[in-house]
Amino acid sequence: MAKLYINEKNQKGHINAELYGNFSEHLGRCIYEGLFVGEDSEIPNTKGMRNDVVAALREMKLPVLRWPGGCFADEYHWKDGIGPKETRKKMVNTHWGGVTEDNSFGTHEFFELCEQIGCKTYINGNVGSGSVQEMSEWVEYMTFDGESPLSELRKANGREKAWKIDYFGVGNENWGCGGNMTPSYYANLYRRYQTYVRNYDPNHPISKICGGPNVDDTYWTEEVLKTCFENAPKHVHGFMDGLSMHYYVHPGCWENKGSATQFDEKTWYQTLAKALYIETLIHQHSAILDQYDPEKKIGLICDEWGTWFDCEPGTNPGFLYQQNTMRDALVAGLSLNIFNKNCDRVKMANIAQLVNVLQAVILTDGPKMLLTPTYHVFHMYKYHQDAMLVDSYLEGVRTIGEEKEVMVPNLQESVSIDQDGIITITINNLSLEESENIEVSFTELSPSKVTAAILTNKMNEYNTFENPDNVKEVVFEEFKVTDKGLSFIIPACSVVQFRVK
Ligand code: AHR
Numbered sequence: 001m002a003k004l005y006i007n008e009k010n011q012k013g014h015i016n017a018e019l020y021g022n023f024s025e026h027l028g029r030c031i032y033e034g035l036f037v038g039e040d041s042e043i044p045n046t047k048g049m050r051n052d053v054v055a056a057l058r059e060m061k062l063p064v065l066r067w068p069g070g071c072f073a074d075e076y077h078w079k080d081g082i083g084p085k086e087t088r089k090k091m092v093n094t095h096w097g098g099v100t101e102d103n104s105f106g107t108h109e110f111f112e113l114c115e116q117i118g119c120k121t122y123i124n125g126n127v128g129s130g131s132v133q134e135m136s137e138w139v140e141y142m143t144f145d146g147e148s149p150l151s152e153l154r155k156a157n158g159r160e161k162a163w164k165i166d167y168f169g170v171g172n173e174n175w176g177c178g179g180n181m182t183p184s185y186y187a188n189l190y191r192r193y194q195t196y197v198r199n200y201d202p203n204h205p206i207s208k209i210c211g212g213p214n215v216d217d218t219y220w221t222e223e224v225l226k227t228c229f230e231n232a233p234k235h236v237h238g239f240m241d242g243l244s245m246h247y248y249v250h251p252g253c254w255e256n257k258g259s260a261t262q263f264d265e266k267t268w269y270q271t272l273a274k275a276l277y278i279e280t281l282i283h284q285h286s287a288i289l290d291q292y293d294p295e296k297k298i299g300l301i302c303d304e305w306g307t308w309f310d311c312e313p314g315t316n317p318g319f320l321y322q323q324n325t326m327r328d329a330l331v332a333g334l335s336l337n338i339f340n341k342n343c344d345r346v347k348m349a350n351i352a353q354l355v356n357v358l359q360a361v362i363l364t365d366g367p368k369m370l371l372t373p374t375y376h377v378f379h380m381y382k383y384h385q386d387a388m389l390v391d392s393y394l395e396g397v398r399t400i401g402e403e404k405e406v407m408v409p410n411l412q413e414s415v416s417i418d419q420d421g422i423i424t425i426t427i428n429n430l431s432l433e434e435s436e437n438i439e440v441s442f443t444e445l446s447p448s449k450v451t452a453a454i455l456t457n458k459m460n461e462y463n464t465f466e467n468p469d470n471v472k473e474v475v476f477e478e479f480k481v482t483d484k485g486l487s488f489i490i491p492a493c494s495v496v497q498f499r500v501k
Helices: 053-058 071-074 107-117 132-141 151-154 183-195 218-229 234-239 267-292 326-343 372-386
Strands: 002-012 022-023 064-067 090-095 100-101 120-125 167-170 205-210 242-249 300-307 347-353 363-364 366-371 386-395 410-415 423-430 435-443 450-456 479-481 485-490 494-500
Touching: 002 410, 002 423, 022 300, 053 107, 053 366, 053 372, 064 107, 064 167, 064 242, 064 347, 071 090, 107 120, 120 132, 132 151, 132 183, 167 183, 183 205, 183 234, 183 435, 205 234, 205 300, 218 234, 218 242, 218 267, 242 267, 242 347, 242 372, 267 300, 267 326, 300 326, 326 347, 326 372, 326 410, 326 423, 326 494, 347 479, 372 410, 372 423, 372 450, 372 494, 423 435, 450 479, 485 494
Parallel strands: 002 435, 022 064, 022 347, 064 120, 120 167, 167 205, 205 242, 242 300, 300 347
Antiparallel strands: 002 386, 090 100, 363 366, 386 410, 410 423, 423 494, 435 485, 450 494, 479 485
């Protein structure tokens, strides 16, 4: 038996809605087919955007979307993606399958998509192969409302009013695909490029994201921060609002990541142990950030995370298409609880990627669409967005798994309270065999209204276009309201959500 103590009176910090963000790159079938089919498509669409996908993302309450990459961002030249579609310049997508990119989805289409979804915008600029002028003109084209050659060009292309950019990334993975730079070289470029990311709208300043480390590369974090803070006025806090970090979970080695659907119990625990490791990474990089930014003005931005397995047999290896099982659901559930619990420093997270790529929330096949187990977790967790993290403690957690390096806790949770005083509890049972009896107690609250949902199945079950509801969020009714809180049995291999008033 485990006990979950919740001190709803102790609010520990604001959970930015952006922790539930996503990422869409010009990669495989994410943008083309997955999100954008063009106005002439037989697939129902609005201005080229798939109606089914947009409706699902609205229902999931997607708060922010990152675009156009990833590695693609540092090869993207924005002017190729504006103006009449017939005359847009084509390019080779060298990173992702060597396919021809026709640039029919560009700046105007991205903002249209975000408007339809109702989400914030996160644009990633090109440092690797682009100039300062190109980046600065892109920002002017998008956000300047006065009269200038670039705002006139935007108007000539059909958009009168300036758009709003919420976040702007200055380069991507510049230690690797974004130019193979050293940290101090990149940091100097960052200082220079970000200077020309102008705030044309003083009422809506752009949050600037500096390219941060890969996984545990604390040398990168330290060197970049050192250079960015060198002789910088205190109030500009290193010229950045956020520092990114990328971390992908794969149970095997990079060359052999393993199948997304065919795996054994040991691999299950190994994957979940690797998912939990993101909390160590957050603490490592946060400790360095704390030295430069003790007031926590700079957010740690986990703008690429999630599972990365071998792509589905028979699909283009450059398209990174993978299936999504209960294992992905648990990786999502654990990671989101960790982001919630570290909301003092983690200000945005963008799972990779939105549709048809890596740990997608949606898969499509022609006109068909399915929601993955990961989608259902995001849907169940959406109530944490913009809520306050509250103090919670699980007593009686056991360590389970198979060998030393694949041991994990059997239970993991996070708890928040929203503006209406409704408490959301999200709790995961990582065990493949054992359900667990849980007694929940609140400090003061006596629950008067409780609803709950559950996602559960066998570890490698997933949804197919023939059986799209095999793994699905359903109402959970097997709980009792007690004097002090709640009592329930959480089944093995499950994600459970409670809403308590
Ligand atoms: O998400 C796929 C790729 O992973 C991105 O393009 C890149 O930034 C990372 O290496």
